[in-house]
Amino acid sequence: MKYFLILLFGTFVSNAQIASEQLNLMPWPQKIKLFEGTFALSKNFKVNITGNPNDRIFIGATNFVRRLDGRTGLFLEQSFLTKINEKPEAELQINCTRNGKIEINEDESYQLIIASNKIIINATNDLGALHGLETLLQLLQNNSTSYFFPVVEITDSPRFTWRGLMIDAARHFQPVDVIKRNLDAMASMKMNVFHWHLADDQGWRIQLKNHPKLTELASDGNFYTQKEIKNIVQYADERGILVIPEIDVPGHASALLTAYPEIGSKVGEGKITYEIQRNSGIFNATLDPTNPKTYEILSSIFDEVCPLFPSSYFHIGGDENNGKEWNANPAIQKFKQDNNLMNNHDLQTYFNMKLIPILKIHNKKLMGWEEIMTENMSKDAIIHAWRGTNEGQEAGGALIKAAKSGYNTVLSNGYYIDLMLGLESHYLNDPLPKKIILSPEEKARVLGGEAAMWSELVTPLNIDSRIWPRTAAIAERLWSNAEVNDINRLRKRLKTISFRLEELGITHIRNKEVILRNISNNQDTRALNDFSNLCEPLKNYKRNGGGKKYRMHSPLTLFADACNADAAQALDFNEAVNTYLDNKTVANSKAVTNFFKKWVVMNNDLIALSTNAPLVQPLLPLSQILSDLAEQLLSEMDKKKKVNPTLMKDLLEKCNTRSPADVELAVYTSLKKLVDIQ
């Protein structure tokens, strides 16, 4: 933790009452100077705004006061902030020089100075000031009776200008309130780009008045009206967030082609039809790039979509076109020959290039997944890097290639939060790893990154738990200094950050209880909760192998949906095992065997629960094996009875087999360490 003192503290005052380790800031600011003393919060606390900010600061400051009030119960007197310099005597003074613009490379810096009787936020514009308010909320401390802020000086600005979250609202529709609460949470983590995946094989989610067929035939009634879109764009703007729409073409087009089969590439006898997909996976439905009508329809779709989004970028997807329909279509093959297009990749570039002038009419530049990066692609485009070792590529390879080739680029490889991987893999995934040498110009093209929430296995009930709190770690990676990378320190802060997300309506904790209560059939959920803190959902898309088990309407109210990456009790157990293995004292052994005793009780509780709860049944095999192994290890460690090593190994391996509950035991590796030394 050396770097905190050296890099961040500057003139660290050794007798400060509050140490930086006590601060649960995220993303960690660029510079903090802590001083002795505190600012006491009282019900008279007020906020005043000066300068020439955008009106969004009034909304932000009002929300700030309400959140502070809800958290402290102080009955703060100030209600709504609506005017410049309304309370010149206020203890918190916010000054912004100018109106902030919602676009990339805007200045988001701020300075926060807390003295014992005054707080000042200075920022070039309201965007920086909003970030300053979030930092201030995170700084709130308390003793047993009162609330206060530490005396501190913070100077802060982001390392990367693009700190995004993509939500796929196509596979499982996510209603307006889900989007809004996630925008609130993003803003609290200083994230500034919301990438909205609005169409895919499973549904078309945006109302188009010129093309009512799209939602009539390909949405199951689940779509955003244009009013709702505008409302969300406005809501995002008020929180300093840019919204980038995505209409995925030419692949992922089953929904579009359900309404307009005439521009598909499929050949066959009789009338060609498409239908929206109910499974996950990569499908054949692909637009016909040789058909002029394709561009007519897309152009008229863009005519209506583009004005809804002030952003200067438009995401056209462009990923995972499997080429099957193109290969099977003789006319398309002939077109390739006639136009000297060597392969489907070239044909897709041809298609993409045709979209550039169409988007230009609306002053939009093209953004697309990395497959769009081909020789002739315009250098105006943003390349969205997503593939990695999972797809047989070098991790982040496209990002570096794009930057070197002159493209602005954004990283999502390593930030796929739907893979259900642990914090560490995302947190340590730096868009600019030290080993990569880039020129300053090339580095500047690496705009930042985006967490990607694909929605095959999420509904409004569980989506928050897949996004949060892990996305906070990604937010820190994109905002903070590269040297801020201590995973243990992250975990400690994240406990508070995760709790505080509830203030913004994020449902990751509360809805876990709902799922467990449903599984328990309204019985006591303690044993289920304990087990859920030892288990993690299967990773890397193994849960929905081949995309066939879970369809778009399958229940996501199961045990795996209540579990999460970074299972909490598993982390504690792993630490206890490591401590014990380092130093086999009685106390360290006891710390480990206490877990075993709990697991035996837990298994019995689960069995008891299952007599009136069919949804508990799929959990029992894994719980039983864990309990059996725990009993064996207890015998060895507590009672010093030697256990048959074959039996032990057998039990251990059963701990590692696929559970009917679609989860895996997050304690397996630590258990293996213990078994291996017996």
Place this chain on the structure above:
Amino acid sequence: MKYFLILLFGTFVSNAQIASEQLNLMPWPQKIKLFEGTFALSKNFKVNITGNPNDRIFIGATNFVRRLDGRTGLFLEQSFLTKINEKPEAELQINCTRNGKIEINEDESYQLIIASNKIIINATNDLGALHGLETLLQLLQNNSTSYFFPVVEITDSPRFTWRGLMIDAARHFQPVDVIKRNLDAMASMKMNVFHWHLADDQGWRIQLKNHPKLTELASDGNFYTQKEIKNIVQYADERGILVIPEIDVPGHASALLTAYPEIGSKVGEGKITYEIQRNSGIFNATLDPTNPKTYEILSSIFDEVCPLFPSSYFHIGGDENNGKEWNANPAIQKFKQDNNLMNNHDLQTYFNMKLIPILKIHNKKLMGWEEIMTENMSKDAIIHAWRGTNEGQEAGGALIKAAKSGYNTVLSNGYYIDLMLGLESHYLNDPLPKKIILSPEEKARVLGGEAAMWSELVTPLNIDSRIWPRTAAIAERLWSNAEVNDINRLRKRLKTISFRLEELGITHIRNKEVILRNISNNQDTRALNDFSNLCEPLKNYKRNGGGKKYRMHSPLTLFADACNADAAQALDFNEAVNTYLDNKTVANSKAVTNFFKKWVVMNNDLIALSTNAPLVQPLLPLSQILSDLAEQLLSEMDKKKKVNPTLMKDLLEKCNTRSPADVELAVYTSLKKLVDIQ
């Protein structure tokens, strides 16, 4: 419980596998015949619809399948229902003769027949069929591994045609998602009228394009757009629910007069202005009934509001006009004299009568709170009875008077759920009590009742917990036979009903955890939860005495907001005390003293918690007194040590003093019984 056997069971089959006591139906159906045997639910279960229903049955049946799937995790194969007779082989057959109309006195009856291999719902129209689906979901049973329905025949229809819930979205705005989830919950309880209180002193919540000033000046930005209103009316229609809008006039008009002060009754020097209120209470702002412009503006407001709501009724409020502005305005006094209006009541009638032809243009009849019932009021109006002993009136008096005077009438007195009274007071509040003798025609004018959720002390975070589950008891009162009135049986069923409301997104359980977690400052919430199950929020508006403590932006994240009427552990304690007092066995004594031991531990836990949680501090005085009294009673009952009776009485009375946490101990009465016998 005699009536269940006699009235409801008819040919009750004595060897039925499932007894009616096992069924958690609510509202309890008119007729149930249980037979031996069960219908086993499998993943192949499908639904088919025949007849000539409204399309809403497809939405209802699709939601039914998804809820069944989420609850059981069966991966049911059927996705979206969209067509008549799509699955003729389906196990569940729904037949509706005709399209249901969303209006009062529509036929809502249904018949549900479950055989071991087939389920049939027959209904005149889709409204009855939707009710049948809710009953079917409530009938689902399980053993340890599977789900099934009992073989049963149910014939059902409502006792009253008006089974409503009013939500006040004016004092605290309630966003669209709050309204929608409550509409879902209403439908699950077979409620059919949503009364939407859209304007009051604290805010104007409906967008009017001809009157943008109303939301610009009097909403703080919190209002429903017309699209949102239409969307909610449609959503309600899909669930068989009629929406009645309320614009409260001529009193409760601060918001309206903030935009249009020129039609207010206030006199004074200089420019007359009004502003929206931040406190609760009855305010002076009142429209000027003598000013023609008042009717011009109201008429043009109604021109825009009325077409948004298909209902043939329009609620004009008409309550709590304190008359102060009228009395202080010489021109209004002169108008009264000139027009032979004896008092303000007459003047208000004059005003109300002027609204009737304005509403008639839109084919709307007038509905208003009981104050509108005056000599000349049109018999077309619906009288909404609300006053009772709290307001110095006979409970429900206006209802009976209205029915006898020839008005249709709806009861809300006794159904004010914001008073935080217990279940019993609402459940036993029959609109047609036996002691009241009415002719058949008069009885028919008693349309039913409405739960009233005034929103002085509710936000989206806690509103569900104030509405549910108590409103389910009111729903049963209005649907079921008058003889279904056993409070213990209600409580037992309500435990399951309350749990099942989570399926529809109702947040009463989950958000309690959120509030407690905030109070605990992210520490263990068990002691807080235990204490919350002993305490109830202050009743009858005592919490916000005079409307001054809590303003519209005050935090409602406090302990009282996590507590609820009918505190669960208090009910258990009261039962244990009564059992002990009936029969002072050792076991019965132990059952009581076990509570005391828990409370002593709980108090210590709360003290420990408070060292890092300022919001726990206000709870400690009450918890400490309870713990002290528990220790004294423990000494007496367990150790047979005689305690100083003065000390004991003193402690008891301290248990009954106002707590800084704005709650009261729901165990006080039982404690008093114990102290009194020592």
